[in-house]
Amino acid sequence: MAVTKEKKMASTAITAPDDDDDRKPTRQSPPKSKDDAGEGFFTIRKRGQGYWTRMLTSLSAAVLVALTANFLYTDVLISVSSRARIIGVTVFVVVGSLFTWWLINRQQSVEFLIATDSEMKKVNWTTREELIGSTKVVILFMFFIAFFLFAADVIFGKLFQVLTILKFGPFG
Numbered sequence: 001m002a003v004t005k006e007k008k009m010a011s012t013a014i015t016a017p018d019d020d021d022d023r024k025p026t027r028q029s030p031p032k033s034k035d036d037a038g039e040g041f042f043t044i045r046k047r048g049q050g051y052w053t054r055m056l057t058s059l060s061a062a063v064l065v066a067l068t069a070n071f072l073y074t075d076v077l078i079s080v081s082s083r084a085r086i087i088g089v090t091v092f093v094v095v096g097s098l099f100t101w102w103l104i105n106r107q108q109s110v111e112f113l114i115a116t117d118s119e120m121k122k123v124n125w126t127t128r129e130e131l132i133g134s135t136k137v138v139i140l141f142m143f144f145i146a147f148f149l150f151a152a153d154v155i156f157g158k159l160f161q162v163l164t165i166l167k168f169g170p171f172g
Helices: 051-076 082-104 107-121 128-162
Strands: none
Touching (some): 082 107
């Protein structure tokens, strides 16, 4: 049964061509690059793409591992000897570092961080003047709300004192 070009479904339009169609497939998988080969555990995937996002993510993970190691040393492993604490924390740091390396260097994580980096380049950042103006508005609004809540508290406190619901007023 021959399928005409007008009646082709979307799923057949992106797969290999029919026997009677001499066109090339419309979508092909890209050739594997040297970085995507997954040669080893310490291979950096897509080197150079999303550099700052990946570096800051790695720095954040290192800080998290270091703070957790400090917590283990000072609070959790306090009942064991000093040598055992050092060995335990060292093992945690090594295993934690290898785990975070694996987690950050997974294909899905790499694609996400590269996409995040490219999206951050598209952000329209506010100017210094806009930031200062917005900060002033927020601070003024905060003082207005604080004054309003203080006044409402005093009024209701005095009202409840007059109605003898409260024994003491808002100021004693």
